[in-house]
Amino acid sequence: MADILSGKEVAKNIKENIKKEVVELNNVGISPTLGILRVGQNSDDIAYEKSILKNCDSVGIVAKVYELEESISTEGLLEIIEKLNQDMDIHGILIFRPLPKHIDEEQINNTISSLKDVDCMNPLNLEKVFEGDMDGFAPCTPKAAMKIMEFYDIPLEGAKVSVVNRSMVVGKPLSMMLLGKNATVTICHSRTKDLKKVTKSSDIVVTALGRAKYFDEGYFNENSVIIDVGISLDKGGNISGDVDFDNVNTKVKSITPVPGGVGSVTTSILLGHVVVACKHLK
Numbered sequence: 001m002a003d004i005l006s007g008k009e010v011a012k013n014i015k016e017n018i019k020k021e022v023v024e025l026n027n028v029g030i031s032p033t034l035g036i037l038r039v040g041q042n043s044d045d046i047a048y049e050k051s052i053l054k055n056c057d058s059v060g061i062v063a064k065v066y067e068l069e070e071s072i073s074t075e076g077l078l079e080i081i082e083k084l085n086q087d088m089d090i091h092g093i094l095i096f097r098p099l100p101k102h103i104d105e106e107q108i109n110n111t112i113s114s115l116k117d118v119d120c121m122n123p124l125n126l127e128k129v130f131e132g133d134m135d136g137f138a139p140c141t142p143k144a145a146m147k148i149m150e151f152y153d154i155p156l157e158g159a160k161v162s163v164v165n166r167s168m169v170v171g172k173p174l175s176m177m178l179l180g181k182n183a184t185v186t187i188c189h190s191r192t193k194d195l196k197k198v199t200k201s202s203d204i205v206v207t208a209l210g211r212a213k214y215f216d217e218g219y220f221n222e223n224s225v226i227i228d229v230g231i232s233l234d235k236g237g238n239i240s241g242d243v244d245f246d247n248v249n250t251k252v253k254s255i256t257p258v259p260g261g262v263g264s265v266t267t268s269i270l271l272g273h274v275v276v277a278c279k280h281l282k
Contacts, residue, residue, distance in 0.1 A: 005225075008260055014265065035066060039103070066080060120137045120173075144265035148256060161202060162206070163185060165208035196218055213234055220252050
């Protein structure tokens with residue numbers, strides 16, 4: 001049976017540290033505050049908003065929701081972002097994505113203040129990751145994957161790591177983070193030839209395809225460490241990762257569950273970014 005790399009334990013550890021930092025800031029009269037911009041009534045966004053609000057409350061971070069009409073123009077949204085950029089009582093800004101198709105996301109990304117960009121939308125923050133500077137606001141999901149490996153003492157120095165994702169949201173920034181730890185990284189995707197051969201010969205495999213139970217035991221070896229970032233619904237309508245957990249977890253060294261894995265840590269990373277932004281702006 002594999003070691004289960006629970007994200008809940010990692011998130012709990014991160015949140016305890018955040019609580020202490022929030023108390024320290026409160027003691028000098030500062031209340032770390034997150035501004036949340038939600039455009040429209042998308043049910044997934046509303047569910048995520050409730051989760052964020054609950055998590056903010058659990059660590060003492062103030063959250064202010066700005067609910068906007070789905071018909072808002074790019075110019076209208078930019079105006080609101082600029083107001084939040086200038087508002088010194090707002091320390092972090094979170095914009096739910098994807099935005100409606102008529103919104104120019106590139107303009108939005110370039111307008112949000114890099115100092116308040118807790119979800120790493122501004123290309124300036126992403127550029128820091130590719131320059132090897134991990135002190136800024138790196139994308140939360142890959143940073144969560146790294147935190148899990150750090151928490152469970154997964155050796156990265158010299159390790160062969162396959163990252164099955166090439167997006168700017170997960171795969172590419174995660175690869176830069178892994179390279180910063182001296183891992184040897186192979187970026188893969190759905191069209192990679194002999195994908196099974198590549199992943200099976202790796203020490204660590206990070207999956208982020210978004211295809212429920214796509215990876216069976218044939219993709220791994222008995223010493224594989226699996227970080228499953230994917231989340232989608234299987235044929236039975238149940239939440240599932242990319243890996244067929246029930247069949248794989250008895251045949252590998254360690255694995256993150258879904259749910260309860262990387263996703264559990266991602267929100268905690270975001271909250272940590274709010275505190276960092278607050279300290280930089282105070």
